[in-house]
Amino acid sequence: MIKFHPNSDLLLQYVQGALPASISVAIAAHLELCAHCATHIETLERQCAQSAFADEEGDEQTLQQEAMLNEELSEEYANMLADITADSLRDDFSIASSKELRFGDNTITLPRALSHIGMGRFMQAGKLARSRLELDEGSMRTSLLYIAPGGTIPEHTHTGFELTLLLDGSFSDEEGTYEAGDFIWLDHRHQHTPYTEHGCLCLAVVNSALHFNKGLSKLLNPIGELIY
Template identity: 85%
Template sequence: MIKYHPNSELLLQYVQGALPASISVAIASHLELCTHCAEYTATVEGQCAHSAFAEEAMEDMSLVEVKECDEELGDEFANMMADITADDLRDDFSIASSKELRFGDKTITLPRALSHIGMGRFMQAGKLARSRLELDEGSMRTSLLYIAPGGTIPEHTHTGFELTLLLDGSFSDELGTYEAGDFMWLDHRHQHTPYTEEGCLCLAVVNSALHFNKGLSKLLNPIGELIY
């Protein structure tokens, strides 16, 4: 069961097209996995569309004298709208293809929102493997991160933010346990040590380097820019 979701402000910005592409892709992927957020977002889209058309109609009406809007014009407009809305033919422009990733004997199907974004080859270090997605957004970087069964990421915090969408499998940290579809947003106020017993695939969006906190992992901090 999905327990962690984008907040209402993020979903509104997504509907309005006000988010960077990487964050929009993460939310779109979450919506494919989360019926609750998909239904909520559809409602917000309807409300935004209604408001936009209502404002446009009011602006158009302000350009016309009320006396010119006689009964005949009203009837013509009503007939035209009836003809348009009576047409039940629709073109389906949705993308039905998908992309599959294989890790050992496990095959994972990506959400459609990710299936047509270019990605680099996976770079592996121990139980971690990362592929950078081809989204050019300056300091903001988007990756697929696979952690093999029994893998962990040393305790760290963030000098910026970290958005994580769990696509497959599960992992746990000091803050909770996460399943496929969970959407998490962390920043400098959080520190955690992700661990997965069964393995997991995540979509990660970050805008600054990770900062490792303990033991030998602190030695990674000078090359933190390369890690994220």
């Protein structure tokens, strides 16, 4: 069962189109896996739509201005508009099936929100493998991160934020166990040691590298750069 979700503020910003593309993609993918948040989004969309229409209806001056503009439309322009809207021709766009990834004998189907985004080749270091998604957002990086069975990432913190959407499998840390669909947001206030018994695939959005800050694990900071 999914236990971790985007907060209400993030969901509202998603509906309003106010989030960076990478975070919007992560939320869209989460919505495909989480009926609870999908229902919440429908409610927020209705509320935003009602608010927008209420604002329009309440602004009498704007309505009057729109009426005046409509009256000023020339007959030629009105005819052109009618011709355009009456055109029965349209483009048909087919939606490609979601991409599938294969790790050993395990085949993972990605959410449709990710199926049209370009992906780089997987770079591997031990039990970790990372593929960068082609979203050009400056310091913000979006990746698919695969951790093979028995893999762990030593205790670390974050110099920025880390959004993790678990797409397949499960992993655990000091806070508990996460399942497919869980949406986890961490920052510099958090330290954790993710471990997966059976392997997992995550969508990760970060704006800075991981930082290993305990004993010999400091020598692993280059892996933090790999994940970033």
